[in-house]
Amino acid sequence: MRKYIYALIALLSLATVALATDSQIWGEMRIQNILGYGQEESLKLGVWFTFLQSKYFAWVFLGVLIGVPTVFFLHYKIVGQKVFPHSHKKHYAFNLFHRTIHQVAAVSFMVIIPTGFIIVFGDFFGGGTLVRAAKNLHGIFTIPFAIVIIPMALMWIKEAIFNLEDIKWFMILGGYLSKEKQIINATQFNAGQKMWYWVCVLGGLVMILSGAMMFFMDFKIEMLHNLTGLSHIDMLRASAIIHNVMGFILVAVFFTHIYMAAVAIKGAIHSIITGYVEEEEVKFLHNAWYKKLKEKGKF
Amino acid sequence: MENARMKFYCDESRCIECDGCTIACAEAHELPVGIARRKVITIHEGIPGKEVSTSVACMHCTDAPCEQVCPVDCFYIREDGVVLHDKNKCIGCGYCLYACPFGAPQFPREGIFGSKGAMDKCTMCAGGPLTTNSHHEFELYGQNRIAEGKVPVCAAMCSTKALLVGDAESVSNVIRARVTARGGKGVNSSYGWDKAYKNQ
Numbered sequence: 001m002r003k004y005i006y007a008l009i010a011l012l013s014l015a016t017v018a019l020a021t022d023s024q025i026w027g028e029m030r031i032q033n034i035l036g037y038g039q040e041e042s043l044k045l046g047v048w049f050t051f052l053q054s055k056y057f058a059w060v061f062l063g064v065l066i067g068v069p070t071v072f073f074l075h076y077k078i079v080g081q082k083v084f085p086h087s088h089k090k091h092y093a094f095n096l097f098h099r100t101i102h103q104v105a106a107v108s109f110m111v112i113i114p115t116g117f118i119i120v121f122g123d124f125f126g127g128g129t130l131v132r133a134a135k136n137l138h139g140i141f142t143i144p145f146a147i148v149i150i151p152m153a154l155m156w157i158k159e160a161i162f163n164l165e166d167i168k169w170f171m172i173l174g175g176y177l178s179k180e181k182q183i184i185n186a187t188q189f190n191a192g193q194k195m196w197y198w199v200c201v202l203g204g205l206v207m208i209l210s211g212a213m214m215f216f217m218d219f220k221i222e223m224l225h226n227l228t229g230l231s232h233i234d235m236l237r238a239s240a241i242i243h244n245v246m247g248f249i250l251v252a253v254f255f256t257h258i259y260m261a262a263v264a265i266k267g268a269i270h271s272i273i274t275g276y277v278e279e280e281e282v283k284f285l286h287n288a289w290y291k292k293l294k295e296k297g298k299f
Numbered sequence: 300m301e302n303a304r305m306k307f308y309c310d311e312s313r314c315i316e317c318d319g320c321t322i323a324c325a326e327a328h329e330l331p332v333g334i335a336r337r338k339v340i341t342i343h344e345g346i347p348g349k350e351v352s353t354s355v356a357c358m359h360c361t362d363a364p365c366e367q368v369c370p371v372d373c374f375y376i377r378e379d380g381v382v383l384h385d386k387n388k389c390i391g392c393g394y395c396l397y398a399c400p401f402g403a404p405q406f407p408r409e410g411i412f413g414s415k416g417a418m419d420k421c422t423m424c425a426g427g428p429l430t431t432n433s434h435h436e437f438e439l440y441g442q443n444r445i446a447e448g449k450v451p452v453c454a455a456m457c458s459t460k461a462l463l464v465g466d467a468e469s470v471s472n473v474i475r476a477r478v479t480a481r482g483g484k485g486v487n488s489s490y491g492w493d494k495a496y497k498n499q
Contacts, residue, residue, distance in 0.1 A: 030402045031340050037400040050398040054367035119370055119392065127371030127388030135390045136414060217393055217406065217415060237397045
């Protein structure tokens with residue numbers, strides 16, 4: 001933990017040093033930035049960004065914002081909730097550390113995602129103080145998420161590695177398309193949860209990095225130029241494109257996560273609040289895990 | 300009568316890289332340190348025959364990319380083509396800079412976390428959406444010389460008259476006369492002219 005804090009402090013001070021150097025956008029580099037725009041030998045990221053941002057990004061976000069909940073509303077109406085008795089035995093699956101880390105990430109997401117939408121539809125909200133506040137909160141709440149993302153990644157990585165059973169899970173979408181309760185041979189996390197883990201952890205890192213680039217904007221980290229071969233302004237353009245595209249995916253899967261936990265399986269959300277999972281839920285939805293727990297004498 | 304279309308033109312055969320336009324602009328609009336709405340750059344430096352100096356700022360482009368990407372729609376384009384923006388609407392996201400071919404939009408650092416303040420760029424000395432020539436307008440956008448019937452300060456102060464500004468036709472006439480006078484040499488149009496105005 002202490003090492004982690006040191007690393008964070010080092011990173012912050014490095015960022016300060018980077019900010020204190022000459023401008024990478026409006027100084028000498030401006031010539032490179034201007035010459036690079038839309039020329040044959042460049043990636044034309046300026047042109048691409050303008051095209052995508054002006055024509056598509058907001059519409060895709062609107063599609064995700066309306067489309068994903070619509071699909072789940074239909075699922076709720078047609079297939080409905082899966083209800084398992086909560087009167088049977090329980091297993092203590094998430095300790096206080098797990099839950100704390102998860103809750104910090106959860107609260108961050110509750111702020112980051114709505115404020116992100118306010119920025120995307122900033123013209124609808126008329127700009128100014130409200131959208132500026134949203135932008136600032138969007139950045140500030142990235143800090144707690146950035147702090148917990150590594151411990152969260154580490155604490156669940158063992159459970160999140162895909163195995164062959166997961167292919168079967170994907171073939172029937174975990175049995176969520178039928179009203180019947182099927183026995184699903186999943187481990188502690190099923191393939192859907194694993195998918196969310198990877199989207200959240202890897203996608204989260206991508207969002208943090210691309211967001212930080214846009215937030216700090218005028219900084220100098222030589223390594224990044226060498227690594228990507230892009231000029232500074234092109235890195236910013238790439239960040240903006242990546243941040244939006246990753247945003248579509250992250251938001252869509254986040255909505256899924258909320259729906260599954262809060263609606264699709266009635267009361268499942270309590271397991272991450274209290275730490276206890278219900279025997280019947282585990283037996284049906286995570287049968288491989290259930291067998292293992294049984295062997296150990298749990299339940 | 301059709302509206303005039305205001306354009307900038309920097310005659311590269313005349314620009315002597317004196318930086319007078321940058322200073323004139325910064326002084327006239329009382330810009331904070333670190334903000335330069337206009338900058339003189341030298342491209343292809345050291346390559347004989349190709350090296351040119353030119354003065355860049357917001358070109359007030361046709362179909363301005365900044366206006367297209369702004370998430371809060373803070374830009375507005377005047378009838379005469381001058382691209383202006385509302386600093387009270389701007390959230391300082393930086394998208395306009397990513398879209399701009401000239402690196403014109405700049406962001407002063409303000410606030411506790413060094414977050415970006417409202418964007419600042421050349422207004423072609425036409426102020427902003429606030430009451431014309433009000434103290435408020437001057438504070439946020441600088442002088443509104445156009446409203447006073449004056450030429451934008453950079454072009455007015457240019458010692459070699461390399462930097463021209465005005466309605467497209469007048470600018471073209473001046474350039475044409477100059478090219479004719481020097482026997483057709485230096486016909487190449489100013490850097491960025493095509494990009495900004497799409498040969499219109």
